[in-house]
Amino acid sequence: MKMLIPAYGKNESFARNAVAGFAVECAPTVSEINDIKTAVSEAVTNAVVHAYEEERAENMIEICADIDSGNTLTVSVRDFGCGIEDVAAAREPFFTTKPGEERSGMGFTMIETFMDDMTVDSAPGKGTTVVMRKRIGGDAGTRRNA
Amino acid sequence: MGVRCNAERGRVTFAFDGDIDEYACRTLRESIDSVIAEKRPAEVVFDLGGVAFVDSTGLGLILGRYKKIAATGGVLRLKDVPTQVDKVFRASGVYSVVEKVR
Numbered sequence: 001m002k003m004l005i006p007a008y009g010k011n012e013s014f015a016r017n018a019v020a021g022f023a024v025e026c027a028p029t030v031s032e033i034n035d036i037k038t039a040v041s042e043a044v045t046n047a048v049v050h051a052y053e054e055e056r057a058e059n060m061i062e063i064c065a066d067i068d069s070g071n072t073l074t075v076s077v078r079d080f081g082c083g084i085e086d087v088a089a090a091r092e093p094f095f096t097t098k099p100g101e102e103r104s105g106m107g108f109t110m111i112e113t114f115m116d117d118m119t120v121d122s123a124p125g126k127g128t129t130v131v132m133r134k135r136i137g138g139d140a141g142t143r144r145n146a
Numbered sequence: 147m148g149v150r151c152n153a154e155r156g157r158v159t160f161a162f163d164g165d166i167d168e169y170a171c172r173t174l175r176e177s178i179d180s181v182i183a184e185k186r187p188a189e190v191v192f193d194l195g196g197v198a199f200v201d202s203t204g205l206g207l208i209l210g211r212y213k214k215i216a217a218t219g220g221v222l223r224l225k226d227v228p229t230q231v232d233k234v235f236r237a238s239g240v241y242s243v244v245e246k247v248r
Contacts, residue, residue: 009168009169009172010169012167012168012169013165013167013169016199031229031233034199034229034230034233035233037199037230038199038201038230038234041167041199041201042201042202045167045168045201045202045203048168049168102175102206102207102209102210103203103206104202104203104205104206104209104238105202106202106205106238107201107202109202109237109238110201110202110234110237110238113237114237
């Protein structure tokens with residue numbers, strides 16, 4: 001699955017629900033679906049809030065999702081915005097570049113908590129790509145194949 | 147996302163409905179703060195029973211309101227927290243500062 005959407009706040013809900021809909025193919029539990037929605041929402045929100053200075057139709061977010069034969073879901077969320085200067089610092093809990101706006105600084109931490117792994121590829125001026133993976137259904141997978 | 151507000155005897159209850167994400171927080175923040183500034187309640191309750199989804203921006207909303215309410219001597223309580231919301235709050239340590247009630 002691959003989709004391109006404008007980086008508008010109102011699209012955050014659509015983005016997480018679209019990926020959750022795609023992930024239904026892996027027969028996830030309700031809890032797993034919630035984890036995926038939370039993680040995708042964090043990555044998309046980062047693109048909306050941080051990648052671009054304002055909401056304009058040409059500021060896009062590209063979202064791809066795939067399921068492999070081992071029932072692992074891979075989701076990538078890419079923007080073409082300002083990029084992150086220090087990725088290691090940005091991944092630390094409570095790190096935020098916008099403390100005045102009540103940002104919790106927990107976005108990347110949430111993705112790491114709710115998915116199995118996360119990589120962040122970014123450089124100033126080059127945009128950011130967040131790739132997250134989650135193996136769906138220890139139990140659900142066994143039941144499904146029984 | 148919607149929020150209903152009920153004020154009685156020093157307590158203000160906000161009942162939320164729908165998704166609390168970054169987009170929703172843009173308007174929620176202001177509408178909650180204007181009520182709190184006007185009523186200056188001793189106790190604020192966020193009834194989250196109708197919340198379908200929350201992410202870390204919702205967490206920022208809670209902690210931001212907590213700071214404002216605590217600064218004027220009030221308390222904030224989180225009521226009827228659904229499973230998905232609870233998981234996000236537990237992962238982020240919200241309950242170390244804000245009390246959860248039934």
